[in-house]
Amino acid sequence: MSNDVKIIGKEVIDLQIKALKKLKNSIDNSFKDAVNVISKCKSKVIICGVGKSGKIASKISATLSSVGTPSFTISANDCSHGDLGRITKKDILILISHSGNTEELKNIIKYTKSNNITLVGIVSNKKSYLYKSAKIKLLLPQVEESGFGIVPTSSTTTQLSLGDALSIALMKIKNFSRLDFKKFHPSGNLANKLKTASDLMLTKNKIPFVNENESIINALKIIREKKLGFVVITNNNGLNKGIFTDGDLKRSLQNKKSIANLRIKSVMTKKPFSVEKNSLASDILYQMNKKKITSVCVYDKNNKNKTIGVIHIHHILKYLK
Numbered sequence: 001m002s003n004d005v006k007i008i009g010k011e012v013i014d015l016q017i018k019a020l021k022k023l024k025n026s027i028d029n030s031f032k033d034a035v036n037v038i039s040k041c042k043s044k045v046i047i048c049g050v051g052k053s054g055k056i057a058s059k060i061s062a063t064l065s066s067v068g069t070p071s072f073t074i075s076a077n078d079c080s081h082g083d084l085g086r087i088t089k090k091d092i093l094i095l096i097s098h099s100g101n102t103e104e105l106k107n108i109i110k111y112t113k114s115n116n117i118t119l120v121g122i123v124s125n126k127k128s129y130l131y132k133s134a135k136i137k138l139l140l141p142q143v144e145e146s147g148f149g150i151v152p153t154s155s156t157t158t159q160l161s162l163g164d165a166l167s168i169a170l171m172k173i174k175n176f177s178r179l180d181f182k183k184f185h186p187s188g189n190l191a192n193k194l195k196t197a198s199d200l201m202l203t204k205n206k207i208p209f210v211n212e213n214e215s216i217i218n219a220l221k222i223i224r225e226k227k228l229g230f231v232v233i234t235n236n237n238g239l240n241k242g243i244f245t246d247g248d249l250k251r252s253l254q255n256k257k258s259i260a261n262l263r264i265k266s267v268m269t270k271k272p273f274s275v276e277k278n279s280l281a282s283d284i285l286y287q288m289n290k291k292k293i294t295s296v297c298v299y300d301k302n303n304k305n306k307t308i309g310v311i312h313i314h315h316i317l318k319y320l321k
Helices: 002-026 029-039 052-066 103-114 129-133 154-173 178-183 188-193 216-226 246-255 281-291 313-317
Strands: 045-049 071-073 092-097 118-123 136-139 209-211 230-234 240-245 274-276 295-300 303-312
Touching: 002 154, 029 118, 029 136, 029 154, 045 052, 052 071, 052 092, 052 154, 092 103, 103 118, 103 129, 118 129, 118 154, 209 216, 216 230, 216 240, 216 246, 230 303, 240 246, 240 295, 240 303, 274 303, 281 295, 281 313, 303 313
Parallel strands: 045 071, 045 092, 092 118, 118 136, 209 230, 274 295
Antiparallel strands: 230 240, 295 303
């Protein structure tokens, strides 16, 4: 019994893999047209489907909204009872239907025609009312369904994948960055993965600054006071000249008989590893591990020589567990 169940599971997935391969080969200029039209939309992208296609519509709409294309879904049934008023001439409407002849969609299609609303059809039937009526026709390939060949499985997978393809293509055309993505995902694991240097760094009086002409003894006092294991060395203009760490102290003690009268600039590490404030925490952690260091200076792109923050490796590990 258990082996039979596993075989069934694999057969379902195999059918969907075949469907996706067909979908990949079916991508043509209509896909490009759809991306271009949607990218120029000055209002909202409204998506609608019936039954399982309606569930897919919700997911596509959510993905579009999360990557910079405002979108919401509407119910095909409710459209016949007033919700057509939610669709404006500036909107783009995407209708999803396997057959393209679903009765609930006909009133919506007629409404788009009479109001000159851009209609994008995602459909598998080239002879259908939806296909013939859509301004942009995204024709899905005919695929084999699982469960007696009638349960919407392979077809809904192709609908979902096409929606994902549209979303990512639009994201790239609009130059939607990781920082933009972060704004729409302020909580959860995704938010932690998108933390930047500016989110984690210590600033202002928490930065262990020491003038380059100070003695090592005074620098050590700052290290003990700030409890970060390092100090940032600056000149009289507040520009970064180097960094002095516990490791530098150990090397100085090995090389000098006495360090009491030495100025910090004579033993500091020049040109320390620094990062721009919008650098991803995960990238910073990778570089820190690669360079075997525990702290970095943070700068603004307008002035690379001025430290505006510092990060200790513990600040990053706290979020990237």
